[in-house]
Amino acid sequence: MLQKTGRGLLALLLILLEWTRPGLPSPLRPICDLRVLNHFIKEARDAEVAMKSCREGCSLSESVTVPQTRVELDVWEKKNALEQAHEVQTGLWLLKQALSLLRTSVTNTALLSHIDNSIRNLLSISAVLRSLNIQEFTPPASAAGLEGTWTVSSSTDLLQVHVNFLRGKVRLLLLDAQACQQDVS
Numbered sequence: 001m002l003q004k005t006g007r008g009l010l011a012l013l014l015i016l017l018e019w020t021r022p023g024l025p026s027p028l029r030p031i032c033d034l035r036v037l038n039h040f041i042k043e044a045r046d047a048e049v050a051m052k053s054c055r056e057g058c059s060l061s062e063s064v065t066v067p068q069t070r071v072e073l074d075v076w077e078k079k080n081a082l083e084q085a086h087e088v089q090t091g092l093w094l095l096k097q098a099l100s101l102l103r104t105s106v107t108n109t110a111l112l113s114h115i116d117n118s119i120r121n122l123l124s125i126s127a128v129l130r131s132l133n134i135q136e137f138t139p140p141a142s143a144a145g146l147e148g149t150w151t152v153s154s155s156t157d158l159l160q161v162h163v164n165f166l167r168g169k170v171r172l173l174l175l176d177a178q179a180c181q182q183d184v185s
Contacts, residue, residue, distance in 0.1 A: 032132075032180030034171065040121040041166045047114035048159040057107030063153040064098035065143035067091030069164035076172060082135065087148060088173045089129065089137035091165050094149065096122045098158050106155070118162060125170060132179045 051058060067090065076084065096119060103115045130136065140146065152158050174180060 032174065032177065034174060036128075037125075037166065037171060037174060040125065041163060043114075043117055043121060044159070044163045044166055047111075047118050048156070048163055050111055050114050051156050051159050054108050054111050058111050058155055059105065060102050060153065060155040060158060061105035062101070063151045064101055064158060065094055065146065065149050066098055066152050066158060066161045067094050067165055067169070068148045068150060069161055069168050071168045071172065076169075081176070081178065084169075084173050084176070085129065085134045086137070088169050089126070089134075090140075090146060090148070091169060092122050092126055093137065093139045094143055094146070095162055095165060097143065098152075099162070102155055102158060118159075125166075128174075132174075132177045134173075134177065 067087075079087070099115055099119050099122070103112065103119070106112055106115060126137070143149065152161060
């Protein structure tokens with residue numbers, strides 16, 4: 001467990017150290033390097049696989065609200081950067097809430113490690129968004145009535161949504177972030 005915790009924190013630390021290193025020109029800010037997101041996606045997939053193989057002590061105690069993961073590119077591209085960021089940040093908040101609830105209902109220790117890691121990774125992604133000067137997110141009082149959401153009742157569905165959200169909307173937001181655009185001159 002400590003090894004997995006260390007890997008996520010090490011990845012974030014390396015990104016931040018690389019980003020703050022003075023005097024070295026770089027075509028893209030290291031924080032924009034999608035290999036870090038790919039690492040988080042891999043870890044989310046590992047959690048999903050672990051959940052699928054779990055037979056006892058791994059169920060969700062109640063239904064949870066999660067973000068829609070389907071992305072219609074023409075609709076996404078018509079949204080301004082603020083709307084896209086708000087949608088992603090809302091989704092990250094919903095996933096953190098859902099994973100935290102899952103954590104309280106799971107008794108399988110191996111799975112708890114994956115869930116803890118997933119929550120830490122969501123917090124790291126939020127930190128990356130802040131470092132890219134994407135406006136700070138203020139969570140709503142509750143998930144009730146949020147647009148672009150749906151409800152899942154199984155832990156497997158929750159972890160599948162987690163993977164798909166990272167692969168879809170989070171990736172698109174990072175790809176299009178103004179701070180990550182290369183200057184072509």
